[in-house]
Amino acid sequence: MKLKYIKEFLWNFVILPKFMTTQKNRDNSKTNIDSYFVRPVQQIKED
């Protein structure tokens, strides 16, 4: 069980993300310089 998760951790969460150039960033920090709000219309575009 532990080995399974070690593999999963290294592959999915450490190695693969380094090659994922299109990774969706759900962090709202860069959405708008005047406001940190995320609006529904923006959500639909993201999804």
Added chain:
Amino acid sequence: MSCWLLGISYGFHDSAIVLLHNGEIKFAAQEERFTRVKHDPSFPINALKKGLDYCGITISAVEDVFYYENSETKFERICETYRKHGFTGRKTFFKDYPAWKEEKSNAKNTIANEIKSNFGISLPQHKIHYVEHHLSHAASAFYPSPYKKSAILCIDGVGEWATTSAWLGNDSTIEPVWEIRFPHSLGLLYSAFTQYCGFKVDSGEYKLMGLAPYGEPKYADIIRKRLIDVKPDGSFQLNMYYFDYEVGSSMINERFESLFEAPARESETEFSSRHFDLAASVQQVVEETVFKLATGLQKELQVDQLCLAGGVALNCVANGKLARQNIFKDIWIQPASGDCGGSLGAALYGWYENHNGVRETDATDSMKSALLGTEYSSSQTTEALTQLGAIFTQVEERELLALTSTYLADGNVIGWFQGRMEFGPRALGGRSILGDPRVTDMQTTMNLKIKYRESFRPFAPMVLESEVKEWFDYDRPSPYMLIVADVQENKRLAVDNPSELTGLQRLKQTRSVIPAVTHVDSSARIQTVTNNSNPRLHKLLEAFHERTGCPILINTSFNVRGEPIVESIENAYMCFMRTEMDYLVVNNCILRKQDQPQLSESNDWRTEFALD
């Protein structure tokens, strides 16, 4: 038509169930009351069984089940956060991730399995629905409110992605306006300071709020400059450089400690003025942010009413100031604002959205004074007390009220166990400990000899609604003890040499004619009582008023530190016997401490409940 719906919250803290019948709240209770584990996150099977019994139905009568968040989306957020942090995430990955992958990410499966194993009924998965976490909070705030149209503001730690969200409630619909997403969270900022000041996260936040009036907001500028950037519209972003909660095992990191030039306070150690000042500082920043959010929302939506929910809505100091600022003409706050109330919101959303329920509003809300839990009949009461070997007297209501008000006026502390149990974190007169607020040392006595908790913690007053403005700087109903207001000037007393005493020494100063419920900043967390909201409690307050000229009683939850509020007569009797309470009033039965047989216990009961 008869339609029963079940709302469930579990998995993180404060698990609970709600049963709705044709949209009416019939039963609501937290699991902790039955398991006696405070903030119990486990599947609320005991609450569910009690609820079904109370409503006289079986699980087969339930048409649909609504879970208070989307566990799959939440799992996505957890995975994305680990991806963002890469190797750094190893610290918590192996502890947390397997449980999420195997079980927590599919709440529908868990619910179906629990129902199958406990009731032998296979519930098809299409009858189990997810309602987004913040939508559940929004629904719990808007649908039971007395408003036809209202802005809704939800502020908590985090759900799936949202940490703060705004909605517009109109009749039976709720539309999203905006949200702020994880990791930027006002609730988690407050929790970070809760941990830094030595209290438990998701539990001790209200203690931090109680500590704030002892200090000065000396660190507010550092918080504004280094920890949180708040825009004029109230939207905000945290500087994650100082926090560890994304994939760490702590809320804060060593950089946070360096910023405030000291390590975090160890639990149960002495407080210093720094802790008071830190509490005052974060409280001030959170209040400013909430006011900006509310102001921006009012400008944007142009509505007169605001509904609040989410854990931050339990910050009654901020609520009181928000109400008095009149940004909105009126505000209504869900009394079960934390995650337990998510079960209510999920079920109500299911009723209006999935079952096309028709919403009718009234001048009062539909929360039934939050008295939504279990109750015990007269025969169950006498039977339970007899089995416990208790010595009691059974009396008629008139005599009960006369005796209780006399005992209170004589300075006795009374356990008050009446009717249905409250839903949510507050005791509102169903499972309460009562005392006379005029007695100078009552706060210390009740904290140290009854509740066995920290001496700085204030007690709250319950007051006849008709008398509230005579005694407090507040003139509206506050039935759920979610508003803090100042004691009226003419009820305050001059304090000798106010600048000489600092910190906890200020507890020794008598500041008003009701010192036991007057906090060091002369404020009080008010519960207003009417004949409609709780007839027997109203009569007791009237009797006490008539006897003493004071329409106020101390109301604190019926428990000791670390213990969930009592649920059953046995819980109440044990709490009564283990503490220095003088009388216990259970429905129509009165018990005097001196008359009771000695309680013999093999273990020290103080080890039974983990300190909160």
